[in-house]
Amino acid sequence: MKTIVGTSNRIVQINLTTGQVAEFRVDADDRRRFLGGKGLGLKLLYDRMDRGVDPLGEANWLAFMMGVLMGTGAPCTGRFSAITKSPLTGIMLHSSCGGPFGMAYKTAGYDGLLISGKAPSPVVIDIDENNVRVVDGTDCWGLDTQAVQKQLNPDGKAGVLAIGPAGENQVLIANVSSGHRFLGRGGMGAVMGSKYLKAIVARGKTHKIVPANQKLFNRAKKRAAGYIEKNPVTSDDYRNYGTSSHVNWCNDGGILPVKNFQEGSHPQADQVSGETMRQRYHATPSTCKPCSIMCGHKGTLADGSVHQIPEYETVGLLGPNLGIFEPDTITAFNDRCGLLGMDTISAGSVLAWCMEAGEKGLIATGLKFGAADGIAQALDDMATRRGFGDEMANGTRLLSKRYGGADFAIQVKGLEMPAYDPRGSWGQGLAYAVANRGACHLSATTFALEVAFGFLNPYTTRAKARFVSFFENLIAAVNSLHTCQFTSYAYVLEPPIVKHTPKFMLRLIMQYLPAVAIMLMDISIYSKLWRSVTGLRLNQWQMLKAGARIHVLERTMNTGEGISRKDDTLPRRFLTEGRGCDAKKRTVPLQPMLDAYYRLRGYTPHGIPTEKTLRRLGINPKWDMRTDPRLDDFKMVSPGGKPVKRLYLSIMLWFMGRAIQAAARVDREVREAFDAIPDGFTFALTVAPDGPALVVGKDKAGKVRYLGANTKERYIDLKLIIKNIEAAILLFTFQEATVTAVARDRLIVDGEGPAACTVVRILDMVEVFLLPKRLASLAVRRYPQWPPSRKYVGRALIYLRALVGL
Amino acid sequence: MxxxxxxxxxxxxxxxxxxxxxxxxxxxxxxxxxxxxxxxxxxxxxxxxxxxxxxxxxxxxxxxxxxxxxxxxxxxxxxxxxxxxxxxxxxxxxxxxxxxxxxxxxxxxxxxxxxxxxxxxxxxxxxxxxxxxxxxxxxxxxxxxxxxxxxxxxxxxxxxxxxxxxxxxxxxxxxxxxxxxxxTLTLPPAITAATAMDALTHAVEAYTCLAKNPLSDAHALLAIELIGQNLLKVINEPENTDGRLALAVAATLAGVAFSNAMVGMVHTLGHSVGAVCGVPHGTCMAILLPYGLEYNMHKNGHLTAQLLLPLSGARVYAQTPAHLRAQHAIAAIRQLNQRLHQETGGRHARFFKEITGPNGSARVPAESIEAIADKALGDGSILCNPEELDRDDLLMVMSHAWAGTPLDRNLVKKGGLQIR
The missing domain is CATH 3.40.50.1970 (Rossmann fold)
Incomplete structure (x- = not known):
């Protein structure tokens, strides 16, 4: 057995059209700048690919990149990356997989494999330490993913990467399998199928990988393993219940997809949770290798057969999202998708779309929410492109383009959304919108911070942009090292500074000083592992910058394909419709988060990386970065939010609301005016579109109460809407009287006439009480002649009550 | 302007x-x-x-x-x-x-x-x-x-x-x-009179209330002029098609004006009389219009004065001293009501007291005035009136309009907010 110190740095390049095989090495500078794995793969494709190539054509490249850490024995490093241009989205696609192919290829002495061109007939690539051979694969063509692996690797010693029938038929949601793990998303399998490449076989175990700095490596590895053992997510939740341990907390948090993302939670969800399935199937580990988290499981069904237990996304999309809560059924669908070589997330989403489109009368497939009938058949039809399956095979974006129903096609940039509803996790909404490969939960996993750990309030835009961009950088780096993303639970949360800070402090700092929180995070374990293996210098901050470089490079490549702000959005359902489980019917306020995110990222307001950003990260733009030259004629202005004016108005309205309540208790005339209003009546003074507000209501007993600033909590009988914040400032700095604002169409009265007049009269009286005569006479038509006893005593009492809140 | x-x-x-x-x-x-x-x-x-x-x-x-x-x-x-x-x-x-x-x-x-x-x-x-x-x-x-x-x-x-x-x-x-x-050719004189006064009120209020603007003003002024020149002519010669067309256009112009500039207290009270006593809208408008102008005169007298020109023509306007034009404009409207009263044989009412129902009883009994004032407090048009109106103010105006006596403008409580 030969020894490699650090990395072999050997990358193989195959042109399937010509059969040409070449090998090259990457210089240390690029290795440091792009780390390896995903980063380096992207860089190599960026150098080789022009924009606008057909993802299913000869000019598309496919890269399989082993990271630096693989084979060293560092925890959870059995993972490798694949990069290509996706046929489903038309933009760059990266995928990470834990199957045996990676380790076999790495220990055969290689770091990467680049494939271009197109074979004339089905082929299989066979690689060992000395030879790269392209051999005939006709006899494998047509086999499912397990059969082909069995045929090419009967003794199980090699590592195989193979596509199933879906990939052969260039189904746009086809995946690539290795063992029982997958390069799942974006149609990687269709790219292999388009090249007539059925499988790649790597015969490894001939090389041993040794870190350059063994001492540092041992130290880092020991700490890393310790963190994983201590962290409750990695050592308990995932190890015992797998990723399906998400089901229960997602259900509680209202982010579980139910019936094509209509509901958000369901009382039967526990039937498909990781906890229930562990008990039901007597789960045992079945994971990537090496692994110390061991999230993958297999289990035994009642009939004695052994199956992979479905992961959370599969459970979510093929279970509750179709209205199905029967674990055996979901397991059967999971197996079927696995054998056919099809992405379970996208397949589930396509089925759910068909069900809803059927309900709405757009198509007639016979598929129905809650019914398992016909689903297995539909999956087969999709994989073989038979009948309507030929349309379904193209994903929800193309389906909805053809048949309508784009509002409930749950996809971003063409990629179907995983099983976290962004309406209950607004940061995740931003992450989905801006993720490079489309709706991807792995680009920045803010759902965990918002819903699982409760570090961030899910229902605010505060700090979200910063955490999304931080996690994008971190995870781009993690996927380049390359190690399992789940280690970040342990490596981020277990270091002492996070571990021993009280949770409320963490919450405060993360939400209100996110930049400080990120500065204080210790994630040096990642950079130490990389440094010890390669012997190249790299600290935590350089690693995060490399992550940013990788992320922005991918964005730059996508920009070349026409991606800009218009594509960074969410399905309309999440922007306009509330969830069934949410009485407040909240939706994702995407635009302000997007503005903040672009500013942090150094993109233009159109979402395109600026020259300065590219220069800072050392990326050479290969093409004109403008997606549309006409954009030069328009300067996009993102509103600053006017924080001072908002604050002023919030305070004024807050005080006004309490003063109204006080005046109704203190002054006879105000009370009489309220008597004219029916009990249970509520009115609001609001600033459109989402400015501060005051809500005042009479309860059932006729008592007047200030009900806070939230207009969405209850039905409001009468709304006085000030058209915009500037008009509100005119009104509340007494430059314009209430009636003048009405006359000038700045204050819109929406509600019954009599009540509206009474409310305006009450507001006038309260203003007279609160303000000195000089100001009040600017606000009302006629300053009243009240006896001093009423005015001054009333004023004193109202101020007192309003301040103490009686 | x-x-x-x-x-x-x-x-x-x-x-x-x-x-x-x-x-x-x-x-x-x-x-x-x-x-x-x-x-x-x-x-x-x-x-x-x-x-x-x-x-x-x-x-x-x-x-x-x-x-x-x-x-x-x-x-x-x-x-x-x-x-x-x-x-x-x-x-x-x-x-x-x-x-x-x-x-x-x-x-x-x-x-x-x-x-x-x-x-x-x-x-x-x-x-x-x-x-x-x-x-x-x-x-x-x-x-x-x-x-x-x-x-x-x-x-x-x-x-x-x-x-x-x-x-x-x-x-x-x-x-x-x-x-x-x-x-509109066959419209009976009394209805012609009432509806035209309705249109006149739209135009006058659009021109003299808080939400006026140059575009609505242009529509309002021409509407007033067309009514001023044609209403009596049409009452005298119902078959006068030119006059009929002029009144129809005036009503449309007034409609454009008031739907963009809102109306004031004449409508506030007029709606309420209509709701409480069932008096036709146009009749209420005709009776109340002079009172609305009188009540608001300290705020919009300069605007009312300008209405004398379209109402009575250039000669009368030029002969009237500037400080009297507002009062003369109001007088011209009262006079118009009086003429319509005569020309329609008394069917066009000048004040509420003289409106009678089919059986000869009063349509607007004096006791109903309180209810009318209460109702008026809740009418949205009150918001665009130049001067504030509380219940006492409404009662005062209403009792004068009931009896047909002019308002004592010294009793009107005057606020400071000007039309801006």
Missing amino acids: HVPGYYEFFCPVKTVAGYHALEKIPQLLNDLGAQRPMIITDKGVVAAGLVDIVSAAITPGVKIGAVEDDVPPDSDLTVVVQLAAVYRESGCDAIIAVGGGSVMDTAKGVNILVSENSDDLMQFSGAGILARPLKPLMAIPTTAGTGSEVTLVAVIADHARNLKMLFASYFLLPDVAVLDPRM
Whole structure:
């Protein structure tokens, strides 16, 4: 057995059209700048690919990149990356997989494999330490993913990467399998199928990988393993219940997809949770290798057969999202998708779309929410492109383009959304919108911070942009090292500074000083592992910058394909419709988060990386970065939010609301005016579109109460809407009287006439009480002649009550 | 010229006016992409033979889907629902409303239901609830008064639940208003007088209240001038088609003016008298208009003064000293009422006390004044009146208007806020 110190740095390049095989090495500078794995793969494709190539054509490249850490024995490093241009989205696609192919290829002495061109007939690539051979694969063509692996690797010693029938038929949601793990998303399998490449076989175990700095490596590895053992997510939740341990907390948090993302939670969800399935199937580990988290499981069904237990996304999309809560059924669908070589997330989403489109009368497939009938058949039809399956095979974006129903096609940039509803996790909404490969939960996993750990309030835009961009950088780096993303639970949360800070402090700092929180995070374990293996210098901050470089490079490549702000959005359902489980019917306020995110990222307001950003990260733009030259004629202005004016108005309205309540208790005339209003009546003074507000209501007993600033909590009988914040400032700095604002169409009265007049009269009286005569006479038509006893005593009492809140 | 710091103005209604305007309807419908209109009207209009004139004018080119004359004097929800059903059954694709304010409001209500394909009008009630254009609606007014052919509101009463639903949306504006002198030719003198005074009040209040703006002012001034020059002429010679057309155009101009500039206390009190005592709207307007101007004179006297020119002509305006013009303008309106009273043989009332019901009893008994003032406090138009009005103020104005005595302006409580 030969020894490699650090990395072999050997990358193989195959042109399937010509059969040409070449090998090259990457210089240390690029290795440091792009780390390896995903980063380096992207860089190599960026150098080789022009924009606008057909993802299913000869000019598309496919890269399989082993990271630096693989084979060293560092925890959870059995993972490798694949990069290509996706046929489903038309933009760059990266995928990470834990199957045996990676380790076999790495220990055969290689770091990467680049494939271009197109074979004339089905082929299989066979690689060992000395030879790269392209051999005939006709006899494998047509086999499912397990059969082909069995045929090419009967003794199980090699590592195989193979596509199933879906990939052969260039189904746009086809995946690539290795063992029982997958390069799942974006149609990687269709790219292999388009090249007539059925499988790649790597015969490894001939090389041993040794870190350059063994001492540092041992130290880092020991700490890393310790963190994983201590962290409750990695050592308990995932190890015992797998990723399906998400089901229960997602259900509680209202982010579980139910019936094509209509509901958000369901009382039967526990039937498909990781906890229930562990008990039901007597789960045992079945994971990537090496692994110390061991999230993958297999289990035994009642009939004695052994199956992979479905992961959370599969459970979510093929279970509750179709209205199905029967674990055996979901397991059967999971197996079927696995054998056919099809992405379970996208397949589930396509089925759910068909069900809803059927309900709405757009198509007639016979598929129905809650019914398992016909689903297995539909999956087969999709994989073989038979009948309507030929349309379904193209994903929800193309389906909805053809048949309508784009509002409930749950996809971003063409990629179907995983099983976290962004309406209950607004940061995740931003992450989905801006993720490079489309709706991807792995680009920045803010759902965990918002819903699982409760570090961030899910229902605010505060700090979200910063955490999304931080996690994008971190995870781009993690996927380049390359190690399992789940280690970040342990490596981020277990270091002492996070571990021993009280949770409320963490919450405060993360939400209100996110930049400080990120500065204080210790994630040096990642950079130490990389440094010890390669012997190249790299600290935590350089690693995060490399992550940013990788992320922005991918964005730059996508920009070349026409991606800009218009594509960074969410399905309309999440922007306009509330969830069934949410009485407040909240939706994702995407635009302000997007503005903040672009500013942090150094993109233009159109979402395109600026020259300065590219220069800072050392990326050479290969093409004109403008997606549309006409954009030069328009300067996009993102509103600053006017924080001072908002604050002023919030305070004024807050005080006004309490003063109204006080005046109704203190002054006879105000009370009489309220008597004219029916009990249970509520009115609001609001600033459109989402400015501060005051809500005042009479309860059932006729008592007047200030009900806070939230207009969405209850039905409001009468709304006085000030058209915009500037008009509100005119009104509340007494430059314009209430009636003048009405006359000038700045204050819109929406509600019954009599009540509206009474409310305006009450507001006038309260203003007279609160303000000195000089100001009040600017606000009302006629300053009243009240006896001093009423005015001054009333004023004193109202101020007192309003301040103490009686 | 008064130019406010900010204002909005909107009127997209195509207006087709003049002799043989009705004959243009087939072409107009064609432009709107409609083939099969439904005519909504009331029994009075049918009895006057106006629907026959309309049908005769349009049938050469257009097949009428249905003619419905079931509209009561006060628009009603059940009627709206019934008419919407007729519209759907007869496969109509447009609405022609022939009549006065209540017919127009009913037609607007029907249009909401058939366009939104709903049977629940309530869910569209309120300001700005409608979100998309409705089916083509054509308005042919048969009174020269309400201006409903160019307004964006409709009021429909739900008598079962005893409430009035207000609808306000730009989509409620008719697509076309057709003004043809034949439509108002047979209007009796008393109604001609009352409806014209209604239009005059729209224009005068639009010009003198808080929401006035240069664009509404232009419409208001011309409306006042046309009424000032033509009303008495038409009362004396009912067959004067030029005069009839001028009054119809004036009503439309006044409608454009007030729907963009709002109205004030004359409407506040007028609505309430109508609601409490059932007095026709135009009569209330005619009686109250001078009082509204008197009450507000310390705020808008300079504007009222300008109205003397369109009301009484250049000679009178030039002869009147500037500081007396406002009072003279008010006097001119009182005088107009007096002349109309004489010319209609006493049917045009000058003050509320003299209005009698069919059996000779007083329509507005003195005891009802309190109820009227209470009702008026809740009328939205009170917000755009230049001066504040509390219950005492309303009582004072109302009692003078009841008895027919001029207001004592020294008793009016004067506020400081000016029209800006």
